[in-house]
Amino acid sequence: MSMTQPDSKTLVDIYQKMTLIKHSDDRVIGAMKAGRMVMPYYSARGQECIPSAISVQLTDEDYLVTIYRGVHDMLAKGLPPKLLWAELAGKVTGSCKGKGGPMHLTYPSKGCMVTTGVVGASMPIACGLGLAAQLRGESRVTVANFGDGASNIGAFHESLNLAAVWKLPVIFVCQNNRYAEHTAYSKGTSVERIADRAASYNMPGLHVDGNDPIAVYNAAKQAIARARAGEGPTLIEAVTFRFNGHLIGDAGEYIPKPEYERAVKDDPYPRYRNWLVENKHATAADLDAIDASIKQLIDEAEAFAMSSAAPDASEVKRDVYATEIA
Amino acid sequence: MSMTQPDSKTLVDIYQKMTLIKHSDDRVIGAMKAGRMVMPYYSARGQECIPSAISVQLTDEDYLVTIYRGVHDMLAKGLPPKLLWAELAGKVTGSCKGKGGPMHLTYPSKGCMVTTGVVGASMPIACGLGLAAQLRGESRVTVANFGDGASNIGAFHESLNLAAVWKLPVIFVCQNNRYAEHTAYSKGTSVERIADRAASYNMPGLHVDGNDPIAVYNAAKQAIARARAGEGPTLIEAVTFRFNGHLIGDAGEYIPKPEYERAVKDDPYPRYRNWLVENKHATAADLDAIDASIKQLIDEAEAFAMSSAAPDASEVKRDVYATEIA
């Protein structure tokens, strides 16, 4: 894979997205610990780099599909923090009016099309979004996110094959955080690199360090170019780690201590921040300013969520069908 | 793959199985055309070689799972022709008392465990049979048959991965007859060789000419040895052709004429017969004697089927649960 270095502006944009994701996540967990919010929440802390380095290359026209662990993907793609927070809080002002919650975040005007709670299900749907773009002759691409565990379910196989046979403009992004709930990678997955499974579909498979924004950026660049050129799908495996366990409340006993410690050392967020400053893509002050503006955004989002109203009970009759039920 | 030549006895045993399959099939179709039998029948004419060259290496203890197009697999494994014919004819003397029919042939005492009509479903079940043998410390192997089209369904992927992770003694045999119903191979399958998909599971994948008994014999030998040694599963792709379309009644318009003609030239049955005689593994007279004995077997099977009684209507209450329903 040929590596190009994005310009400083792009690098800082990636940082900005990563910061938004990280701060939002820290704050959600804080609100949960303080008892201000209650929900099943799947933190993506540690995986910020992947959607950030991909989404800086996407437009609002491009489609995104993700999973329960998808807040980072959604924020990077443009889901407004206020609407996210209100949705997490189950408020009527949330993007899904409080009906979906963290596992079903949706915001079509930024291309955030579907979030699924069923492992594997994002991929077939992505094929349909890709098909839509192909039939309409549009250059949109569809990014389908999923986990390492999901690469073992049937929907993965069917989707990659279908996308390959139909040459669909879909990018399958496996965010390999080495665990599926509490199951270590090799207990569920028979192959060393998920990217190698692309060969079963005569499709490029790119294996990258998911904590390296430049590597992810380049893999995505290549896949996006291929998809926009009508050459078909790509599988990207981005290796990473999630620091807050499967679900908030997970104490992580199943993760060997040395592995966890190595992951902390590899944490992309502080490393990337330092790298940007060291390599003069931004000054510490620039980044501080970004941090501050994001802090404010999250403050607003939390305040908005907390002060918003809960949905009315009558909502159970609405959105089941186009016509309200009796 | 190292090739060994089986001894003449084995080669003739293979011929005998192939003859049994071919004659039975010819006669079933004859009975259907003559209006003596009515059913949805999926002929495996042309694919005789695959189960014959595999099953000569199996014992009654080994398990077999197959699909609607599986009469050849069942006969090669030992399903008695009488019980087969009576089942096809929907008689109470059939192996499944007339309740299963051609798509659900079963005969556990010869290891014929399950026949499924749902594409792909044979493979997960085979994993369970393999798991049983593994847990009991038995050396039995399980052979799971399926078609080329089935290699695109999720169950294929999940099963191969599971078998690999658990090192199950299962042999996945893809009988690639180049069509899935009326769909040509490349319209459904994104990879040139299905055997290459084995790499996704860190499993050996063997691609062989399914019309060459020696090639199939050797691939199976290797896979069986591996399974019996506890080393895990193997994927075998045996390329072949089916001459009577998907289902009897299929006129085959979707098959290009030159392809069909080439397949006729490659028909394993007459070629193998000639080869056996030319290479002095048997005389023409030996083979004629086999043919005659098999003709008699089928005569008996047909007579048995025709003269047997239909199941009684009360059978709908039986075998739903262990206890008869009220």
Next chain:
Amino acid sequence: MSEVKNFGDTEASKAADVNLGDAPKKAAPVNMIQSLNWALHDAMEADANVIVFGEEIADPEGGGIVKISSGLSTKYGNRVRSTPISEMGFMGAAVGAAVVGFKPVVEIMLMNFVAVCMDQITNHAAKLRFMSGGQTHVPMVIRTMTGSGFQNGGQHSDFLEAWFCHTPGIKVVMPSNPADGYGLLRSAIDDEDPVLFIEHLNNYWTPGAAPERGKKIPLGKARIHRPGKDVTVIGYSRSMLDIPPVVEKLAKEGIDCEVIDLRTVQPMDMDTILTSVKKTGRAVIVHEACRSFGVGAELSSRIHEALFRELKAPVERVASEDCPVPYAPPLEAAYLYTHAELEASIRKTLA
């Protein structure tokens, strides 16, 4: 091979004058295959967002196993595709395309195969509108066929409409005759919600009045097939072939049945049903699916709930045995309700 009973190869199929993809020369009776084929052609012509896919449905693959999609791929090219055998994959693809404004019509070759793609149908297609708070919706049609009587055995013959009726968010349509087939399929394709459209193998070759091209039949409305005053007999799909002869026989004895064809099973047209049963005071429900926990149960309980005091007899259910569909013809016959059972049930309400 006329002796081989098979899809598309029955005496009935030869009797009917199938005229795929073209307008009929005269309003001669047509069969369901013809009328559904017209509906697909007309819908694709009327709306460029209609796309069609499924196994074997393009013309090089034969235009569908009973040729319902014949001619579509030749005319509409890339909008019509045969798929790999990947129901989960292509059902999800339909969901995705529908979410951004296409109107996919996907075929599940036989109804039992919904079992390999239930997740996309019940967890996604049916729920995305609700879970997204109305931001997205899934205007797609799933066409499928099923039915006993073809010796297809336990994995190829089931009627599973009750599973989907119990899944809020999806509609279930089950036509019984060619004209309804046309009009209901057109409406299903237009509908803003996912619709499961279930066809019956036994009904494909039965000739019936030709549909008026372009005439849509609203979903959710039952049809009074025969007015009557003594007993309400409610059917849909295949049972609408069995009810009329029994009812006509009883008519000769002066038993005057009102026959209702549900057409849409979810949502059910309770107005029409309750109006009728209020009048007759008696009801019999007939379906091919096995009896227990079937559609008949819901209908029966709704009628009892609404008209308990008006009912002159308990509501009767006529349905198949609670067993898998067997292979041998005498067992297939024993599985399905008989005309005699139907007749007895109607008489029982009058006893």
Next chain:
Amino acid sequence: MSEVKNFGDTEASKAADVNLGDAPKKAAPVNMIQSLNWALHDAMEADANVIVFGEEIADPEGGGIVKISSGLSTKYGNRVRSTPISEMGFMGAAVGAAVVGFKPVVEIMLMNFVAVCMDQITNHAAKLRFMSGGQTHVPMVIRTMTGSGFQNGGQHSDFLEAWFCHTPGIKVVMPSNPADGYGLLRSAIDDEDPVLFIEHLNNYWTPGAAPERGKKIPLGKARIHRPGKDVTVIGYSRSMLDIPPVVEKLAKEGIDCEVIDLRTVQPMDMDTILTSVKKTGRAVIVHEACRSFGVGAELSSRIHEALFRELKAPVERVASEDCPVPYAPPLEAAYLYTHAELEASIRKTLA
């Protein structure tokens, strides 16, 4: 993090004295997690053919998400396995192992995920005995859990028992309390047919009488939870937590309800139910699954069919709204039936 409402991490879970894998020191109240864990331990001890698998169920993975299988893999090694995320694959593996004499107990982590492996359950496990003419059978148990009230949203909360009740060949068991959980799970594992064993998240942490180790409760038998003479109230699973307080409230007014816990939903114990309703002349059915086409429909129609002349009022159904399970707590509450609705339904039968 006591403020985080989550599986295994509620106030109730802390209150109960869970004692995984070991015999209780005294017959103190235990919860369902404890009793099911005992049942699995005792079954594995009693029969070497019992094997257990599913996602996360071995001890290195935590012994199951609420720890029901805790200790099993440590004690029974290879007979207990965490699986890849491949429900179709491992469900089929259970079918295969059962066909040759193992008694697999497989866990589907949450009930909605049956949608990715319906084929192995409904087309294979449920039908192989019949389709093979009795040559093979499939003695396996599918354990799964579900239920609203945890903000798990539309894809993690559904009760889908009606789908399986409508699938001949499989049994459906839904315990409501720890002692029943133990005894029914033991019988389900012993059973020669496939059994779907559905657990309710809300019932896991409710303390109840400890089961007697080794005591099995036969499948297909309902339990009279409270004898009474005025109205029969029929529940199962979670609704058995809601019925008693409402019934006790009414008892103070002199309304004497007979409460029946179905325990096995398919086959249903019609003897017990009809005997009770014959006596009371009134019946109310309560379940968490959405109302339409649910188990309540079958039960209601059977009662009407059998006791039409004896009934003093139409059978009432109390169930959830016909919509996907929503996320926000007030909507989850609006989805589920309320105690007030249940009370009103009981009163209605007496009006």
